[in-house]
Amino acid sequence: MTKAKKNPLLEITLDERQNTFKETTITYDAETAVREAQRCYNCKNARCIGGCPVGVNIPGFISKIATRDFDSAALILKTFNGLPSICGRVCPQEQQCEKKCVKCTDKTEPVAIGRLERFVGDYALTHSSNNEYQPNNSCFKIAVIGSGPASLSCANDCAKAGLHVTVFEALHSLGGVLSYGIPEFRLPKNLVASEISALEKLGVVFKLNCLIGKTITFKNLYTEFDAVFIGTGAGLPRFIGIPGEELNGVYSANEYLTRVNLMKAYLKDAKTPIIRHNRVIVLGGGNVAFDSVRTALRLGSKPAILAYRRSLNELPARSEEIAHALTEGVQIETLRSPVGIISDDGINVSGVEFVKSELTGIDSNGQQNFRTIPNSNFVMSCDGVIVAIGTNPNPIIKDCFNDLRTDSRGYILVDADGKTNINNVFAGGDAVTGADTVISAMGAGKRAAHTIINTLKDTH
Amino acid sequence: MYLIVSKKILSQDIVEYTIQAPDVAKTAMPGQFIILRIDSDGERVPFTICDFDRTKGTIIILVQTVGATTYKLSQKNAGEYISDFIGPLGNHTDLTMYKKVLLVSGGIGIAVTYPQAKALNSESKQFDIIAGARNKELLIYTKELGLLTNSPYFTTDDGSFGHKGFVTDVVKQLLQSKTYDVVFAVGPLLMMRAVYNVSREFGVDTIISMNSIMLDGTGMCGCCRLTVNGEIKYACVHGPEFNASSIDWNQAINRSKRFKEIEQQHYCRILNND
Numbered sequence: 001m002t003k004a005k006k007n008p009l010l011e012i013t014l015d016e017r018q019n020t021f022k023e024t025t026i027t028y029d030a031e032t033a034v035r036e037a038q039r040c041y042n043c044k045n046a047r048c049i050g051g052c053p054v055g056v057n058i059p060g061f062i063s064k065i066a067t068r069d070f071d072s073a074a075l076i077l078k079t080f081n082g083l084p085s086i087c088g089r090v091c092p093q094e095q096q097c098e099k100k101c102v103k104c105t106d107k108t109e110p111v112a113i114g115r116l117e118r119f120v121g122d123y124a125l126t127h128s129s130n131n132e133y134q135p136n137n138s139c140f141k142i143a144v145i146g147s148g149p150a151s152l153s154c155a156n157d158c159a160k161a162g163l164h165v166t167v168f169e170a171l172h173s174l175g176g177v178l179s180y181g182i183p184e185f186r187l188p189k190n191l192v193a194s195e196i197s198a199l200e201k202l203g204v205v206f207k208l209n210c211l212i213g214k215t216i217t218f219k220n221l222y223t224e225f226d227a228v229f230i231g232t233g234a235g236l237p238r239f240i241g242i243p244g245e246e247l248n249g250v251y252s253a254n255e256y257l258t259r260v261n262l263m264k265a266y267l268k269d270a271k272t273p274i275i276r277h278n279r280v281i282v283l284g285g286g287n288v289a290f291d292s293v294r295t296a297l298r299l300g301s302k303p304a305i306l307a308y309r310r311s312l313n314e315l316p317a318r319s320e321e322i323a324h325a326l327t328e329g330v331q332i333e334t335l336r337s338p339v340g341i342i343s344d345d346g347i348n349v350s351g352v353e354f355v356k357s358e359l360t361g362i363d364s365n366g367q368q369n370f371r372t373i374p375n376s377n378f379v380m381s382c383d384g385v386i387v388a389i390g391t392n393p394n395p396i397i398k399d400c401f402n403d404l405r406t407d408s409r410g411y412i413l414v415d416a417d418g419k420t421n422i423n424n425v426f427a428g429g430d431a432v433t434g435a436d437t438v439i440s441a442m443g444a445g446k447r448a449a450h451t452i453i454n455t456l457k458d459t460h
Numbered sequence: 461m462y463l464i465v466s467k468k469i470l471s472q473d474i475v476e477y478t479i480q481a482p483d484v485a486k487t488a489m490p491g492q493f494i495i496l497r498i499d500s501d502g503e504r505v506p507f508t509i510c511d512f513d514r515t516k517g518t519i520i521i522l523v524q525t526v527g528a529t530t531y532k533l534s535q536k537n538a539g540e541y542i543s544d545f546i547g548p549l550g551n552h553t554d555l556t557m558y559k560k561v562l563l564v565s566g567g568i569g570i571a572v573t574y575p576q577a578k579a580l581n582s583e584s585k586q587f588d589i590i591a592g593a594r595n596k597e598l599l600i601y602t603k604e605l606g607l608l609t610n611s612p613y614f615t616t617d618d619g620s621f622g623h624k625g626f627v628t629d630v631v632k633q634l635l636q637s638k639t640y641d642v643v644f645a646v647g648p649l650l651m652m653r654a655v656y657n658v659s660r661e662f663g664v665d666t667i668i669s670m671n672s673i674m675l676d677g678t679g680m681c682g683c684c685r686l687t688v689n690g691e692i693k694y695a696c697v698h699g700p701e702f703n704a705s706s707i708d709w710n711q712a713i714n715r716s717k718r719f720k721e722i723e724q725q726h727y728c729r730i731l732n733n734d
Contacts, residue, residue, distance in 0.1 A: 170678045172497055172504075172544040180680070209546040211678055215483050237682035239692055246692075246711045248718045252682035258675050263503060271503040271529060272675075273722040347714045394679045395697050 006112040007036040017328050021184040021266055021298060024324055033119040037065035040111045043102060048113060051100035053443030056080040058097055058113055065116055074124035077117065082156030083195045083442065085125060086178060088118025089187050091439045092318050125194045137162040140456045143225040144168065145212045148176020149438045150429025151231030152199060153445030159202040161453045167204060170211040173262060176233050180262035183291050213400030227424045227452045230412060231445060234430035235394030239387055240283065244341030249277065249349035253284070253292045253388035260295050276300045277384030281307055281352050283338050284388030290321040292386045293330050301384065303331045309357055311335055314368045337372055341385055351381040390435050397431065418448030426452060461541040465518055470600045473525045474568065475534050482517030484547045490575035491553030491669065491701055494519065495677040497544040498533055505529050506674050508571040509548055522571040528727045549677045550700045555579060558641040561587040562634060564627050564655050566647020570601050572669050573646050581608040588634060589613065592627035596620035628654045635662040642667060649713050656704035666704040670695040673718060686712050
């Protein structure tokens with residue numbers, strides 16, 4: 001291995017990848033982590049930090065790995081990021097911190113910051129010391145709605161500042177999208193549970209099966225707590241609006257992934273049903289589309305097909321996920337737009353009708369445009385279709401939080417500090433931005449936490 | 461964990477459970493539902509809130525055994541716990557704009573009709589109730605309905621109790637002889653559509669309650685979607701009640717059968733192991 005390249009992550013066998021939900025890649029061992037950490041120049045003016053939405057002191061924790069002081073590395077990392085094992089796995093580091101790494105040139109790969117974060121995160125989970133516990137020394141009570149990345153990050157920072165934090169989750173399981181959305185093979189659920197239990201040690205109280213706006217009214221919550229953070233995430237799955245989306249065998253990515261991830265429908269004796277389709281077509285090109293198609297493959301769809309309107313270069317998913325999908329045998333079909341979903345019997349899906357498309361150049365927003373080619377329609381047969389084109393805001397927010405200001409689509413309006421128009425009500429994550437990355441949501445949660453801490457300090 | 465306070469067997473296949481769930485009881489309203497999981501590897505299944513007691517903090521649900529989970533639930537006894545119980549979900553029945561209401565229930569649909577009737581009774585509004593079932597054994601809450609209105613109408617397919625025939629027979633008779641502002645119909649999809657087909661001939665709106673397949677019940681998964689006036693809507697957050705004329709019925713009926721085969725196999729496995 002030359003020093004020009006990142007130390008690779010080992011992977012489980014292809015057979016295991018195609019047929020089980022085991023995690024695809026294996027965390028660095030200590031030797032590899034130290035070797036990778038020694039590639040870091042420990043720059044004084046560390047540009048990588050600017051690439052991180054939560055501003056982790058990257059050279060700080062990496063230099064501790066290089067000297068085998070993993071406990072200190074964990075301490076530094078966790079000061080900035082309460083969920084390092086999760087972020088080390090799902091952050092698009094290649095677009096953020098690693099992109100800014102000075103090593104990053106045509107010939108040299110950046111330091112594998114994400115892999116090192118994952119190593120330290122996993123180390124901290126297995127070598128956890130109880131000295132993290134801090135008693136709540138503040139008289140302020142904070143309600144956090146939802147338990148996804150934005151909420152967890154907000155809860156983490158508020159709890160560390162000594163505030164009493166209660167997190168309200170509608171589902172029976174914590175983690176939001178980390179739990180229902182991202183598959184086991186990319187983010188093991190026991191790990192999500194472990195990182196969340198670290199928050200419990202900080203004194204955060206979690207309340208499951210509680211839908212704010214229904215189980216507890218917003219008014220009651222607002223009266224009982226000094227500040228409220230809304231981190232309810234993205235909402236209703238969006239459909240394309242083409243004929244046939246109502247057919248049996250057509251799923252939103254959220255439904256398909258929730259059945260498999262949250263409800264464990266892939267296990268043999270699972271109580272929640274899932275149909276093991278023979279030939280699935282996923283419509284979309286983001287990380288959720290790739291999670292869906294790789295899930296379909298593992299459930300026996302041979303082939304599992306992903307169809308995207310633009311070309312390979314424009315796929316919004318992480319390059320690592322695209323590479324994994326291709327290795328596993330996912331068939332990626334580009335430059336085709338779906339125009340209808342077809343059924344032989346009027347009930348079940350039997351195919352997708354596409355029209356071919358071609359690229360027409362980059363517009364002023366930097367977006368590659370495309371146009372469809374007239375009379376180029378064709379049908380691809382399938383027995384399952386997963387629509388993975390994003391989400392619209394959940395109407396419960398708007399209906400139950402009467403005075404909360406949202407944009408015309410229903411996304412919550414906040415200022416740069418995460419404040420909404422209602423006094424002491426804050427928001428962040430996908431409920432504000434629409435579907436975005438885990439780390440962007442965590443960044444928003446963190447910013448809101450600091451605003452909450454400062455706002456309440458002033459009222460003291 | 462949620463305590464089963466009491467269990468009443470109403471017929472061979474129908475059990476009434478009173479569950480301790482103070483948070484849910486505090487805000488529950490007629491027409492809303494809950495989702496429960498029996499244990500840590502259970503599926504999420506929606507049930508209508510049939511009644512609630514805010515003082516005692518309890519919710520009543522009716523469970524009809526139709527598959528593996530409802531069978532397993534029906535084996536639970538008072539004093540035992542169920543793992544998860546979330547609600548109240550969905551929008552509640554809105555009766556404010558109606559003065560004369562006809563309530564129609566088919567089978568287990570009584571779980572929605574009963575709290576609607578209770579609400580109408582407490583507001584001293586004029587209403588009639590028609591409750592139907594396949595036979596006398598499956599016709600439940602007859603006494604309770606009798607306490608809310610002087611003359612509830614009952615029908616059974618086999619004539620073992622009340623009028624022999626379908627609820628639609630009585631719907632037609634009543635619409636011919638009386639005037640109503642609205643019909644609320646709750647029961648199996650085919651029954652609700654049949655009621656709608658009768659009432660629309662009389663120019664009376666029918667509101668139905670969709671019992672779609674659901675996972676989260678909070679608008680996240682899109683599993684319960686249906687086409688309403690040509691637009692995709694989600695029964696869990698936009699419903700469960702809709703004007704019957706706005707629904708694409710064939711589609712809703714097809715979608716209700718999505719997992720029938722798998723669920724039947726699962727149920728058979730459970731019965732054989734028992």
